[in-house]
Amino acid sequence: MDLGRFGVWNVGIRWGDAGRNREAAAELEELGYGTLWLGGSPSVPEAKPLLEATSRLVVATGILSIWDHEPETVAPQSAELDKDHPGRFLLGLGASHAPLVGERYTRPYSAMIDYLDRLDAAGHPAERRVLAALGPKMLAASRDRAAGAHPYLITPEHTRLAREALGEGKLLAPEVKVVLERDAEQARAAARGHLERYLELPNYTKNLLRLGFTEEDLAGGGSDRLIDSVFAWGDLEAIARRTAEHLDAGADHLALQAIVSGGEDVPLREWRELAQLVKTQG
Template sequence: MKLGFHLGYWGSGPIPGARESVLEAERLGFDSVWSAEAYGSDAFTPLAWVGAATSRIKLGTNIVQMSARTPTATAMSALTMDHLSGGRFVLGLGASGPQVVEGWYGQPYPKPLARTREYVEIVRKVLAREEPVTIDGQFFQLPLQGGTGLGKPLKPTVHPLRADLPIYLAAEGPKNVALAAEICDGWLPLFFSPKSDAFYRAALEEGFARPGARRSSLDGFEVAASVPVIVHDDVEEAASFIKPALALYIGGMGAKSVNFHHDVFARLGYADVADQVQELYLAGRKEEAVKAIPTSLVEDTSLIGPAEKIREELSAWEDTVVTTLLLRGDAGSLAKAAKALS
């Protein structure tokens, strides 16, 4: 199983020591480094910055929000990054949720699966550079219909370094996971657990079986899961570092009626916990929401505790569809985690 380093997105400012952590990840033999965006820092710029200081490690977005850019703009950034990095770039895409899509980007959210399908199709057309890009879709038209009438089909002036640049899709629900298997080269799960492997494996197999799917099996398909790894003698204290983020995602990253993160934990068997955390968080009782999360939930979706415990539990992860564990932390914690996972 490969290791990746997830930078994430910025808080109120740049991530302290990010460059040093990436350099340490490359020195340790990590396969990839990933950035993210929400409604603050963007995903491409930090990768360009750290990519200039590295030579081997892959550079991926986890994720670029599709509503933030037109498909052709995303494709332009992807082919630019791929050239500048010497073919190390991986384009990770995601739909985000209605609060961000409609509240921040001012774009419609309905029918995210169909919109994603069109989006990826256009990106692939740009990267292929076989002909001027045209599409008469439900969500995108190239050239635009109803404008001046002067738009013309175009193809990129830049010749892509790799026409088959890998595209991964972030997904949590079974339909979106199946779509990742059908039209993409990898899947970016959040809050994965070995206990949910059969559920997601079935969703992936459904996508692989669809007519015109890019591949027919998991062979060559990448699954890069964000997994907290904390080496610590005290399991409860290690869990306490993770619980606030879980409370935020389960309780506050989405509306009460539409929160995909909440649904992940409900499927995992924590429906009552997820409901309680959401109620408390949305009521402004955030500390209580954190306390409502049992350590067992953290352990189901993380690798925490003494190194011996982590090594023992790692075997369950190695039997899943996951091909890469994406870790977070500073240079020192990455080294400790890598040693525990070796």
């Protein structure tokens, strides 16, 4: 499956006007992006209208929560999309987070392995899925039970460590947060507004602490050091330097999430500007 070098990660394209969303997906394909990642715990059927609106674009779930969708349902849904749009649907799976799942969230790694066993039994091919992996155990499962990994909220150093854990030949497709703003104060303010909710989720904070950040870095919406490590911000040249760091560290594909003020939407202006990276680094 060819994801291209760059894709877009977005929640807003799942919501709102369906016609607008189809047009946005078609424009992403025209701009040269290889993959559209549907953020925010999407279902498999949500990919269908966006696949129908395009001819080459891969559509991926980034990520489908294993607590909300039974594998015996997900497997045939995925097979139907692959039949109608061969090689263009990628199932991204994740164990989500305890504060979001509630009492159902128990032994997430074991739950993921059980889920993968049930997917296998239902005939879902491992090469058609990736796992939202941060720590060593889930990265190993991504290597052994999937096509690779789709880490979220990470740094270039995590990309390097993830490549070492996956080895060569496995897909590494991290999400990269982007703020197209040259002013440092404004860029960091936008980043903190986005990051605040994630710093309440232990899976992310534990991973950041593993990467060498401190509790002080995680306080107050994130230190400048944390913001500058997790986010690519600045003009297009600055963004290109950061994406190059991830690619040099071993990423095969980067899922760019454009952070815009005012919440999640379909940021076409930012996607059009970032498409220059497809031409220069793609």
